[in-house]
Amino acid sequence: MSALLEVAPMSLSFGGLKAVCDFSLELAKGELVGLIGPNGAGKTTIFNLLTGVYTPDVGSVTLAGKLLNHPERGLRPFEIAAAGMARTFQNIRLFADLSVLDNVRIATHLRARSTFWGALLKTTAARKEESRQRSHAMELLDIFGLAGRADEVARFLPYGDQRRLEIARALATDPKVLLLDEPAAGMNPQEKIALKGLIQLVRERFGLTVLLIEHDMGLVMDICERIVVIDHGVVIARGKPSEIQVDAKVIEAYLGAAPDAAGEAGAGEAGAGEAATDSGAKA
Amino acid sequence: MTGTLKGLLPIAIGIAILFVFQAVGGPSMFGAYQEDALLVIGINIVLGLSLNIVNGFTGQFSIGHAGFMALGAYAGGAITYYGAIKLWGSYPPELPPGTGDLLFVVALVCAGLVAAGAGYLVGLPSLRLRGDYLAIVTLGFAEIIRIIITQTEPVLSKQEVSQHSTLSLFKYLGGKSIFDRIPRVTNFFWVYSVVLIVIVVCYRLKQSTHGRAMLSVRENEIAAEAMGVHTTRFKVRAFVMAAFFAGVAGGLYAMKLGNLDANRFDFQRSFESIVMVVLGGMGSISGVCLAAVLVTYAPYLLRDVGLDQYRMVIYSLSLVVLMVVRPQGLFGMHEAWTVFAGEAGRRRWQSFIGTPKRWYLGVRAYARKVVGT
């Protein structure tokens, strides 16, 4: 079966630092794959390459047969979003001074069917577009339990709600592939369990393919079908959660890294069923 | 189609009311002095609101608004002055009735278009720049426009015009001296029709998906791009729109004063528009309107009470105080009516005017003090 998302071995250096080295990936439609690795391993940089923030030195990104990123022919991030790749940000990047509803509505703009002039003249098409966007956004907010807060200013939401709003906003672009960058960071154990359910729910409901970066090993091992582990920009292991937990290289990477990261790997290794520790909070 | 007509209706009704008001001599009941103040206020509202599209909506920092205004002023002035001579062979004030207004409308639209064209040329390359760099480019642009205008030749008289081709007339804009004898067609009706159109356009823009896309650029450019907003396109659009309305305001200004002096379009004038946007609250349409009224009318008031010589001191002091007390502007990013709407609005309103219980307690305490019990 042909993959939905194909990453041909891709590399990127920042000056002398090889942040990503020969990273390749294939995601089949509907898969939920984890991308893990110690701090500074290059996970966020890979998301930035997938979404066109950076252009790779070599390699390419192809989504549903469409070339998205390539050293010579890279699309801009907004074009990549339109092609069906949406993301959340590790360091939350909401439209902080706008309402919760506006945050989500803005992400539906790329599928808008009304023109700029139409908006100024307030044509029938423009009115229809407005009500379509509103109901679409409210539907998503409802799924994330944020409908009651639609008119609140995003900046004043509790941290966990901000993270969930980011996911709702990403979904509003109507993506094929959803990239989640540490969605559970800063959440408490209950919120993490709820988030787990939410990710699975939206994935089924919208037929999504998900790539998940997460430091909480319990969460990753629980919901991912496959896991890719990177360290220093290089893939060091791929496989099922059960294989990753006992992989010698992975254990070494985590033990060799920051002490708290080692704790996480340990938790994962111990066959973490329950949502473990507050490891995500350090982001 | 009916939707479009419905959309145009508020503007049509507003313009009709203004027309009747002007026709029955409404504006003159304010007296010449106040009427003049009203025209300046209206023109400044247009300037403030147009800059607000760039600085308030998309969050780009343009500080060369006077450049676009100057382009509009000179384009508008030249079109009415030379247009009347070329078309009818007479000075504009001597035109047959009605034609003057027609020429005026054409001149206003052209003033806007010339400025918008310049806005596009400046905006396209420079909107890739961020923050300070964009500010410097726009400032430089405004200065260049001003200097170019001072390099033009003196204005031609009726007799001289016939010896020149139409296009070459743009070399004769008064230069270092003054471009005078521009017909003074601008009146209350024209100024406030433009104000009305600008307010409706800004408000509808802000309420629409395209306006929200602009706001997202201000809020977080990286996130906006990632969510599919073509940020450069919206920045350029905002810039072109702002330039267009600034050009129209320039045209109104030229044909209100009747003469133009390039040195009046200096940084001071750009700065005035910036003050309106910052004071009103970035992106707040009602806030910018109110700020434009305050900033414009204050000098008139001071002149009335004889404090004219302290104008700049009072002006800068009150700016400093306002920025300390309300750094987010009068209404923040909100509109006047939403500041006091909804649950949060009620609380704000109550802390502002108090509750019946607080009034009662206050009055009782005062009464006790007076009675002395």
Ligand SMILES: Nc1ncnc2c1ncn2[C@@H]1O[C@H](COP(=O)(O)OP(=O)(O)OP(=O)(O)O)[C@@H](O)[C@H]1O
């Ligand atoms: N724009 C940049 N310029 C220079 N170096 C960068 C840049 N972005 C990331 N890096 C470096 O690239 C490496 C990988 O960073 P990246 O953010 O991708 O790590 P990560 O795996 O997401 O880590 P974390 O788990 O802490 O989020 C780090 O060493 C980082 O310092």
Ligand SMILES: [Mg+2]
């Ligand atoms: Mg990261």
